[in-house]
Amino acid sequence: MxxxxxxxxxxxxxxxxxxxxxxxxxxxxxxxxxxxxxxxxxxxxxxxxxxxxxxxxxxxxxxxxxxxxxxxxxxxxxPPVQPVGPVIAAGANYREHIIQMSVAHGLGSDGASPQQLRAEAAAEMDERIRTGDPYIWTGLASAVSGARDDVVLPDVGHDVDWEIELGVYLGRTAHRVGADDALRHVAGYTIVNDLTVRSLVPRNDMAKIGTDWFRAKNQPGFFPTGPWLVPARFVPDPGALAMRLRLNGEVMQDSSSADLAFDVPALISYASSVAVLQPGDLLITGSPAGNGSHWGRFLTDGDVMDAEIEGLGAQRTVVRGASGELPPWQASR
Incomplete structure (x- = not known):
């Protein structure tokens, strides 16, 4: 065929x-x-x-x-599946990416050198893979855009980052599914760029809660998706797909889904242990190393992102500047 x-x-x-x-x-x-x-x-x-x-x-x-x-x-x-459903997103799910982010943000022992921070992050990640759980959050359908749509920078927040990710479309209802049976519930695969406003992630006014993924990741157009869904029957191994993101022609992310901490079956099994996953739901599996936080370079007006995953096509996203007008809530504060 x-x-x-x-x-x-x-x-x-x-x-x-x-x-x-x-x-x-x-x-x-x-x-x-x-x-x-x-x-x-x-x-x-x-x-x-x-x-x-x-x-x-x-x-x-x-x-x-x-x-x-x-x-x-x-x-x-x-976006290939219409109507668009919810996004079930895995965070902190590529080993090298988490190590890079830990070093970039100084996460670790006080006074630790970059080399020490890297070693600590690697040990922590390996222990989590052995004994821990995936980290899952949810995204809104209204934030999903097409593979060639422009994205407009938000008027609140700065340091908007890119994150190429393998997207997995559910084709069957999944609830309390074992990892050995998980791939039977997959319709196919796509490309997703999970954009993030890094400055909106922390909630300093609510330190015990810590992070706010709603405002950081659900801006309009922040999940460029597609260009299409490749049926699972044509993807022999979703755990061995080369993936690359270029910014203005320069390679920023160059990795493989082989670096996933928790692979596609594990993510489906875990997510379905909590929620009922429905046909058309989009599971995104985390981003590999090479984000703007690592490079110290974030998205600006006129930037062009080209993202591709082996066998799944390619997408192009042009970045447009913010409107310059605060939303009513922020304007009133």
């Missing part, structure tokens, strides 16, 4: 559920008239994929090349 991907395109104001193969676009509705949106595929995911594969193999006529369609029909790439 020739590999293909699932996408959602906005063409002439209409949301089109699409199959992408060899840069050509096929309207899913010609093969599956009952599928109005890509989330409808989850009702019988494997059978629907088989039907789409058969449709393509029988010589289905494409709607056109993806770049031509987007240009001629005033189109854009939407």
């Amino acid at each position: 020739t590999a293909f991907a699932i996408a959602s395109l906005l063409l002439d104001g209409e949301v089109v559920p699409a199959v992408i193969r060899d840069e050509l676009v096929y309207d899913i509705r010609t093969a599956l008239p009952a599928v109005a949106r890509t989330a409808d595929l989850f009702g019988d995911w494997d059978r629907n994929l088989d039907l789409l594969a058969d449709h393509l193999d029988r010589g289905a006529a494409p709607a056109g090349g993806i770049e031509t369609l987007l240009a001629d029909r005033r189109g854009r790439m939407l």
